[in-house]
Amino acid sequence: MIYTLEGHELKHAAEEMLLTLLPTAALTRADTADGAEGDWCRSCLTERDGEAVGRAVASVGGVVRESERRAPCAGLSPLEHKRVQTELVKMSIYDAVAPALAQPPVWGSLTGVRPAKLARGLIERGMSRGEAAACLRERYYVSPARTALTIRAAATAMELDKCIGPDDISLYVGIPFCPSRCYYCSFVSATTAQSGHLIEPYLDTLCREIAETAALVREAGKRVQSVYIGGGTPTTLNEAQLARLLDTLAQNFDFSRLREYTVEAGRPDTVTPGKLRALRAAGVDRVSINPQSMDDKVLAAIGRRHTAQDVLRAYDEARQAGFRAVNMDLIAGLTGDTAETFARTVDTLIGLAPENITVHTLAIKRGADLTDKAAAAARRETVAHMLDNAAHALQAAGYGPYYLYRQKFMAGGFENVGWCRPDTECFYNVAMMEELQTILSLGAGGVSKRVDRDTGWIERSNNPKYPLEYIRAADRLAAGKRKILLPGQ
Ligand code: SF4
Structure with missing residues (x-):
C-alpha cells in the first residue's frame, strides 16, 4: 500500500494503524498517491483557530472512502498536543479503512500494548466502570468481549495498586x-x-x-x-x-x-x-x-x-x-x-x-x-x-x-x-x-x-x-x- 502524509510527520502512528487494519500490507511512503495502482491512503492534518483536523482518504480494493475527525488543541502542553494529533491521525485512518474489512479488528482502533491502562486512566479521571466500557466500545470500537476483559483487568490493577x-x-x-x-x-x-x-x-x-x-x-x-x-x-x-x-x-x-x-x-x-x-x-x-x-x-x-x-x-x-x-x-x-x-x-x-x-x-x-x-x-x-x-x-x-x-x-x-x-x-x-x-x-x-x-x-x-x-x-x-x-x- 502506498501512503502519504500531509501536514504532519506522524509516520509511526499512521503505519501502526494501517498495519493494525491491514497486517499483510507492505507499506511504502510516497510523496503523492496520484496514479497509484492498488491500495493507497492519504493522511492529512491541519490546525486552525484552536482546532486540529485529521483527514484520511483511502482506496482499498478499489473503493475510495474519506473520513474526518476534529479536536480542540488550543492551550495544550506539547505532550498533550502531540497526543491529540496522534489520535486524530490514527482515528481518521481507521474510519477510512475499517469499513473495507470483512471483519473489524476485535480491539477496534486501539494499537497500544496496555489497553487496561487506558481504561484505568478513564476511571481514575472520573468515569464509572460502565462509562469507561462505553467509551472503549463507542469511541475506540473495541468489541464487547475485549471491553469486558479490559475492565476486569483494570479493576484488578486498581485493587492491587492499593x-x-x-x-x-x-x-x-x-x-x-x-x-x-x-x-x-x-x-x-x-x-x-x-x-x-x-x-x-x-x-x-x-x-x-x-x-x-x-x-x-x-x-x-x-x-x-x-x-x-x-x-x-x-x-x-x-x-x-x-x-x-x-x-x-x-x-x-x-x-x-x-x-x-x-x-x-x-x-x-x-x-x-x-x-x-x-x-x-x-x-x-x-x-x-x-x-x-x-x-x-x-x-x-x-x-x-x-x-x-x-x-x-x-x-x-x-x-x-x-x-x-x-x-x-x-x-x-x-x-x-x-x-x-x-x-x-x-x-x-x-x-x-x-x-x-x-x-x-x-x-x-x-x-x-x-x-x-x-x-x-x-x-x-x-x-x-x-x-x-x-x-x-x-x-x-x-x-x-x-x-x-x-x-x-x-x-x-x-x-x-x-x-x-x-x-x-x-x-x-x-x-x-x-x-x-x-x-x-x-x-x-x-x-x-x-x-x-x-x-x-x-x-x-x-x-x-x-x-x-x-x-x-x-x-x-x-x-x-x-x-x-x-x-x-
Ligand atoms: S525463551 Fe521461551 S520461547 Fe524462547 S526458546 Fe526459550 S523457552 Fe522457547
Missing part, C-alpha cells in the same frame, strides 16, 4: 538461556549448545549486578515487594548455579516484606526435583511451567524437546514441592495446532487445576516475511475460535482474567490474557504490565523503569541486550540503576 507503598519496588532477574530454541521464539535467548560456555561468566556479572543494585536499593530506602526470575528459562541453570543465584539474591536484598517470588521453570525438560526443592527453600512460592501445547505433534513442530507427559511429570513435581501457585502458559495459533487440539490442551490444563493459566496468541516475529504474515492472517478465524473457546472453558471452571497485554504483530491482532482462580493473581505481572511501580531489571536485556506514581512519568534504563555484551558491560551496570533509584545524584 497495596503498593511509595517505597515499594519489584525486581526482575533475567536468565537468557534455554536448552533449545523454539521456532516461534522472539526473545533474546541463547541455547546452551551455542552459548553454554557463557553461563558461568554471565552469572558472575549478574551476581555483581545484584550486589551493587541491592546497595543502591538500601541507599534509596526502597523495599522489595516482589521478585520475578524469568528468561529464557531460568531452570536451564544447573542446581549449583541456581543455588548460587538464589543465595546471592537472599544475601543481598531484604526479602522480609516480599509478597511474591516467582521463577519461570518454563521448559519441563529443565525441571528436576532438586531444583524445585532449592527454589522452595529460597522462598520461591510461584513457578511457571509452560507446556504451550499438550499435543505431542505440535510440540515437535515448534521445536520443543519435550512431550506432554514431561509437562505432567514437572507439574506433579512442582505440586509435591509445595508451591503456593503454579502458572501454565499456552499459545494459540501454533503451527499444526487446530481448534480441537487447542481445546483439548485447555481442558487438560484445567483438569490439572493450576492457580494461573496464561493464554498467549502467537506473535509474528519481527521481520517476518509477507508469506508468514499472510499465513497468520489466514489463521485469524481459527485463532479467534481458540481464544473464545478457551475463555468460555476457563470461566466455566472458575478462572477470571486478571491481566492482559498485546504485542505488535500478534496473529489476528489479538492479545495475551492471564487467567487465575480467585485471589491468586500474580502481583508482579500486574505491577509490571500496568506500570504500577518501579521495577528494576537485572541481567541481559533488562529494562528498568522508574514509575512516578503521582504523575505517571516513566524513566527507563536498559541493560545490554545479549549475554556477551552484558558481561562486557559489567562495570557500567550500576550507573543505570543509580539513575533509576537515585535520580539527580
Whole structure:
C-alpha cells in the first residue's frame, strides 16, 4: 500500500494503524498517491483557530472512502498536543479503512500494548466502570468481549495498586538461556549448545549486578515487594548455579516484606526435583511451567524437546514441592495446532487445576516475511475460535482474567490474557504490565523503569541486550540503576 502524509510527520502512528487494519500490507511512503495502482491512503492534518483536523482518504480494493475527525488543541502542553494529533491521525485512518474489512479488528482502533491502562486512566479521571466500557466500545470500537476483559483487568490493577507503598519496588532477574530454541521464539535467548560456555561468566556479572543494585536499593530506602526470575528459562541453570543465584539474591536484598517470588521453570525438560526443592527453600512460592501445547505433534513442530507427559511429570513435581501457585502458559495459533487440539490442551490444563493459566496468541516475529504474515492472517478465524473457546472453558471452571497485554504483530491482532482462580493473581505481572511501580531489571536485556506514581512519568534504563555484551558491560551496570533509584545524584 502506498501512503502519504500531509501536514504532519506522524509516520509511526499512521503505519501502526494501517498495519493494525491491514497486517499483510507492505507499506511504502510516497510523496503523492496520484496514479497509484492498488491500495493507497492519504493522511492529512491541519490546525486552525484552536482546532486540529485529521483527514484520511483511502482506496482499498478499489473503493475510495474519506473520513474526518476534529479536536480542540488550543492551550495544550506539547505532550498533550502531540497526543491529540496522534489520535486524530490514527482515528481518521481507521474510519477510512475499517469499513473495507470483512471483519473489524476485535480491539477496534486501539494499537497500544496496555489497553487496561487506558481504561484505568478513564476511571481514575472520573468515569464509572460502565462509562469507561462505553467509551472503549463507542469511541475506540473495541468489541464487547475485549471491553469486558479490559475492565476486569483494570479493576484488578486498581485493587492491587492499593497495596503498593511509595517505597515499594519489584525486581526482575533475567536468565537468557534455554536448552533449545523454539521456532516461534522472539526473545533474546541463547541455547546452551551455542552459548553454554557463557553461563558461568554471565552469572558472575549478574551476581555483581545484584550486589551493587541491592546497595543502591538500601541507599534509596526502597523495599522489595516482589521478585520475578524469568528468561529464557531460568531452570536451564544447573542446581549449583541456581543455588548460587538464589543465595546471592537472599544475601543481598531484604526479602522480609516480599509478597511474591516467582521463577519461570518454563521448559519441563529443565525441571528436576532438586531444583524445585532449592527454589522452595529460597522462598520461591510461584513457578511457571509452560507446556504451550499438550499435543505431542505440535510440540515437535515448534521445536520443543519435550512431550506432554514431561509437562505432567514437572507439574506433579512442582505440586509435591509445595508451591503456593503454579502458572501454565499456552499459545494459540501454533503451527499444526487446530481448534480441537487447542481445546483439548485447555481442558487438560484445567483438569490439572493450576492457580494461573496464561493464554498467549502467537506473535509474528519481527521481520517476518509477507508469506508468514499472510499465513497468520489466514489463521485469524481459527485463532479467534481458540481464544473464545478457551475463555468460555476457563470461566466455566472458575478462572477470571486478571491481566492482559498485546504485542505488535500478534496473529489476528489479538492479545495475551492471564487467567487465575480467585485471589491468586500474580502481583508482579500486574505491577509490571500496568506500570504500577518501579521495577528494576537485572541481567541481559533488562529494562528498568522508574514509575512516578503521582504523575505517571516513566524513566527507563536498559541493560545490554545479549549475554556477551552484558558481561562486557559489567562495570557500567550500576550507573543505570543509580539513575533509576537515585535520580539527580
Ligand atoms: S523457552 Fe521461551 S525463551 Fe526459550 S526458546 Fe522457547 S520461547 Fe524462547
